[in-house]
Amino acid sequence: MNGAEAEDRALQHLQRHGLQALARNWRCRGGELDLVLRDGTTLVIAEVRQRSSAAYGGALGSIDARKRERIVRATQLYLAEHPQHADAPLRFDVLALDGAGRIDWLKAAFDADD
Numbered sequence: 001m002n003g004a005e006a007e008d009r010a011l012q013h014l015q016r017h018g019l020q021a022l023a024r025n026w027r028c029r030g031g032e033l034d035l036v037l038r039d040g041t042t043l044v045i046a047e048v049r050q051r052s053s054a055a056y057g058g059a060l061g062s063i064d065a066r067k068r069e070r071i072v073r074a075t076q077l078y079l080a081e082h083p084q085h086a087d088a089p090l091r092f093d094v095l096a097l098d099g100a101g102r103i104d105w106l107k108a109a110f111d112a113d114d
Helices: 003-016 055-061 065-081
Strands: 019-026 030-040 042-050 089-096 103-111
Touching: 003 019, 003 030, 003 042, 003 103, 019 065, 030 065, 042 065, 065 089, 065 103
Parallel strands: 042 089
Antiparallel strands: 019 030, 030 042, 089 103
């Protein structure tokens, strides 16, 4: 499964749980947001990670401090470009897919202050 397929599966999973997609692969100078969604009134930034094995921490372990900073910076730029979402509660989720395609959805995986 390639990255686009992993994102497809993650998006379908989130939509089955009632989240509404707003953007996919939103790019800016500072990076990229894999999925931007709404969960009720909450704006959800979802990072999709795929790893074939759990070696080196697996998919969840691949979200280090530097990666979190890039996601937060890109989110700030997204909000500046989409001010209608600026006052919404914000949540950063991680969806980790393993080699078998199982999805581990970690809600509120980190904060903007981490």
